[in-house]
Amino acid sequence: MNRVHNFSAGPAALPDAVLERARADLPDWQGLGMSVMEVSHRGPDFMALAERTEASLRELLDVPENYRILFLAGGATLQFASVPLNLAPPGSGADYVVTGNWGRKAVSEASRYLNVNVAADSESTGYTTIPDPATWSVRDDAAYLHYTPNETVYGVEFHAIPDVSDAPLVADMSSTVMSRPIDVSRYGVIYAGAQKNLGAAGITLLVVRDDLTGRARGDTPGVVDYRLMAESGSMWNTPPTFCWYIMALVLDWLRDEGGLAVMAERNERKAGKLYSAIDASEFYDNPVDAACRSWMNVPFRLADPELDDVFLAEAEAARLTNLKGHRLAGGMRASIYNAMPESGIDALIDFMADFEDRRA
Amino acid sequence: MNRVHNFSAGPAALPDAVLERARADLPDWQGLGMSVMEVSHRGPDFMALAERTEASLRELLDVPENYRILFLAGGATLQFASVPLNLAPPGSGADYVVTGNWGRKAVSEASRYLNVNVAADSESTGYTTIPDPATWSVRDDAAYLHYTPNETVYGVEFHAIPDVSDAPLVADMSSTVMSRPIDVSRYGVIYAGAQKNLGAAGITLLVVRDDLTGRARGDTPGVVDYRLMAESGSMWNTPPTFCWYIMALVLDWLRDEGGLAVMAERNERKAGKLYSAIDASEFYDNPVDAACRSWMNVPFRLADPELDDVFLAEAEAARLTNLKGHRLAGGMRASIYNAMPESGIDALIDFMADFEDRRA
Numbered sequence: 195m196n197r198v199h200n201f202s203a204g205p206a207a208l209p210d211a212v213l214e215r216a217r218a219d220l221p222d223w224q225g226l227g228m229s230v231m232e233v234s235h236r237g238p239d240f241m242a243l244a245e246r247t248e249a250s251l252r253e254l255l256d257v258p259e260n261y262r263i264l265f266l267a268g269g270a271t272l273q274f275a276s277v278p279l280n281l282a283p284p285g286s287g288a289d290y291v292v293t294g295n296w297g298r299k300a301v302s303e304a305s306r307y308l309n310v311n312v313a314a315d316s317e318s319t320g321y322t323t324i325p326d327p328a329t330w331s332v333r334d335d336a337a338y339l340h341y342t343p344n345e346t347v348y349g350v351e352f353h354a355i356p357d358v359s360d361a362p363l364v365a366d367m368s369s370t371v372m373s374r375p376i377d378v379s380r381y382g383v384i385y386a387g388a389q390k391n392l393g394a395a396g397i398t399l400l401v402v403r404d405d406l407t408g409r410a411r412g413d414t415p416g417v418v419d420y421r422l423m424a425e426s427g428s429m430w431n432t433p434p435t436f437c438w439y440i441m442a443l444v445l446d447w448l449r450d451e452g453g454l455a456v457m458a459e460r461n462e463r464k465a466g467k468l469y470s471a472i473d474a475s476e477f478y479d480n481p482v483d484a485a486c487r488s489w490m491n492v493p494f495r496l497a498d499p500e501l502d503d504v505f506l507a508e509a510e511a512a513r514l515t516n517l518k519g520h521r522l523a524g525g526m527r528a529s530i531y532n533a534m535p536e537s538g539i540d541a542l543i544d545f546m547a548d549f550e551d552r553r554a
Numbered sequence: 555m556n557r558v559h560n561f562s563a564g565p566a567a568l569p570d571a572v573l574e575r576a577r578a579d580l581p582d583w584q585g586l587g588m589s590v591m592e593v594s595h596r597g598p599d600f601m602a603l604a605e606r607t608e609a610s611l612r613e614l615l616d617v618p619e620n621y622r623i624l625f626l627a628g629g630a631t632l633q634f635a636s637v638p639l640n641l642a643p644p645g646s647g648a649d650y651v652v653t654g655n656w657g658r659k660a661v662s663e664a665s666r667y668l669n670v671n672v673a674a675d676s677e678s679t680g681y682t683t684i685p686d687p688a689t690w691s692v693r694d695d696a697a698y699l700h701y702t703p704n705e706t707v708y709g710v711e712f713h714a715i716p717d718v719s720d721a722p723l724v725a726d727m728s729s730t731v732m733s734r735p736i737d738v739s740r741y742g743v744i745y746a747g748a749q750k751n752l753g754a755a756g757i758t759l760l761v762v763r764d765d766l767t768g769r770a771r772g773d774t775p776g777v778v779d780y781r782l783m784a785e786s787g788s789m790w791n792t793p794p795t796f797c798w799y800i801m802a803l804v805l806d807w808l809r810d811e812g813g814l815a816v817m818a819e820r821n822e823r824k825a826g827k828l829y830s831a832i833d834a835s836e837f838y839d840n841p842v843d844a845a846c847r848s849w850m851n852v853p854f855r856l857a858d859p860e861l862d863d864v865f866l867a868e869a870e871a872a873r874l875t876n877l878k879g880h881r882l883a884g885g886m887r888a889s890i891y892n893a894m895p896e897s898g899i900d901a902l903i904d905f906m907a908d909f910e911d912r913r914a
Contacts, residue, residue: 198587227558396794434756
């Protein structure tokens, strides 16, 4: 293994143990004489894997019994459309809180289907803050309230669940799911693309409270109808089986590591170290309000943007890769999901200090 | 390698060469120090893979310049909804020809969005025939004409492209794509889930004529809007990157094997051998009209259905797996896509003859 420290925002680094297992399982999975890609999703071996995945998620995320766990295709972006199709009858409206790029995209897609009320938007601060929930203009008759607990581009994260509306709370947790324990019972729907903390791009986890299924509009494609998918064990059509399998391996790894409480402790420490290093320097800067800095995505800027390209090239040479910031934010970004080991953070901090010494 | 002959209808067997390559590429793809699952879809390495995939498809399938090639998530079943959303304005209608289970599902899903006219349906023959296209009740004002060139459950395949309507021809080629050369210019839209002849479940190939993009209804989810996806190189959102990569490996293998003309010759020979063995026996039977027997899925029944379970158990012991027929059709089914080598057909025929000798 000649692996780099990969700070990609997503698709993102996977645990070494997951990749080793996937390699060992090719081309003969469980002694079947076939790879996991080649078996029927309705056969006993894949069905056992599907059940194990759901049981692991239910245990790790502490999902209450009155919630269904779905495995869907199409990414979180398809859920931007599927959430209104499933939860909001034609002519109704929903509240959206925008604290970054993904929330804005969710609004744009939802607007095809319903009357979107932007209850709060932090664009005026360059998405460096989270507006106080007490100031959100939520509506009593909203079909739901949608927000994005972590925004990858600007590195802004909610560290508490907002409690300002009686409408079901819907969260795009793509970039924060499994990074800490959460109280699932506070939510109506949680969804997350897999390619940050749950595996490979191509499968989406969705957790939905029972009573929010069975309401889909007639023009909802069957593959994203929550009731149809719940009743068919997410096999109304052929699911993305290999991505499902990788998710199972990631969940095995999470259990082996000690679960979400351990992840939370580790993630808080990893992020804390990196923010401390940035804050202690005049050479690096992170503009985000300290109260809502992300544990998962740490954007930072160099005092002299002329040095950006040199920084990236030297980091690459030091086997620290994918540190370029999103084009909307510029600068650098270190995405440090669960799979990023603390040694990767230490290596980055050392490199940053060394670069500063030489270039400041 | 201790591989079986896998006759699964899908997800189906992959070429050994593809799995060996995938194994070799874990966990370090192209010397990047990352697996292909961990790189950004917008980075230069994945972009090069995406371009190579499209170029391979364009060459192998001989796709004309005025057609776009898209890589979509959600499986062919999502296209059952996406085709009407993209091609048919609200209030319009389309013609559907039903020659099996998948065509029927396509009708059911399309009915959410438009007025479906079933132009022909072979249910009265137990889906063992294809109605003469001259008898189809097509409509002059149909937005398109949809059919399923190969039906997996009953093993019925069109061996010529129907030419009975001026409406754009739309084909669900999930179980026949890449099995032979086709004249793409005769079609408006071709789509195919990958898990039979193009790789792993989780990605869908779609080939669409330029003038049929840009017509999507306002309530079309962005991830299946053909124009949006064409303009973004199928990266309007994060695509299923690993499945895309597996497709690229399958296409490499197809080129190495000599392309679709070679596949067609091989597939016709493989299927011909198996049908001949069935027809020569009083013990096995295939009910499908000889003019439309599938090259890809060969269902057969034992004269004595009481022996079905013994047949399956003994086949399994002989490392011939997944031969059980679909529950709608009963009996046996051998799915023999491109990746099934001729030696697998020979092994099955030998086993069938031996079983007959012992049990007849």
